[in-house]
Amino acid sequence: MDPQRIPFRDLVRYFLRLGLLGFGGPVALVGQMERALVGEKKWLTKDEMREGIAVCQSLPGPLAIQVGIWISYIRGVPEDACARFHALDALLSESRLRVLAKALSG
Secondary structure, eight states, X not given: OOOOOOOHHHHHHHHHHHHHHOOSOHHHHHHHHHIIIIIISXXXXXXXXXXXXXXXXXXXXXXXXXHHHHHHHHHSOTTTHXXXXXXXXXXXXXXXXXXXXXXXXO
16 A cells, blocks of 8 residues: 655644644653544554654654654655754744744843
8 A cells, every 4th residue: 555645735734733832742742643643634544653653762852853753754755854854843943942032132
């Protein structure tokens, strides 16, 4: 069976929404991802999600980011999913830091 490809813009839209509205630690965010991507959107099967979580737990770094990269890799465009995801993460992190710095500086 050919795996379902998700348009990159849909992946970005989902992860932007998760990043802006989701709260909790990496494990809580992974739970939210599983509920949305397996239960609601049907982008992944339960077995695929569990396999991804198991693999990502052995990697360094926050679990939610690793799972997000894995989902982008298997359902997005594998050749550049990691580069796109990291670029987006860096852009959003920098934007959040600028807003925080401006708020703290008065």
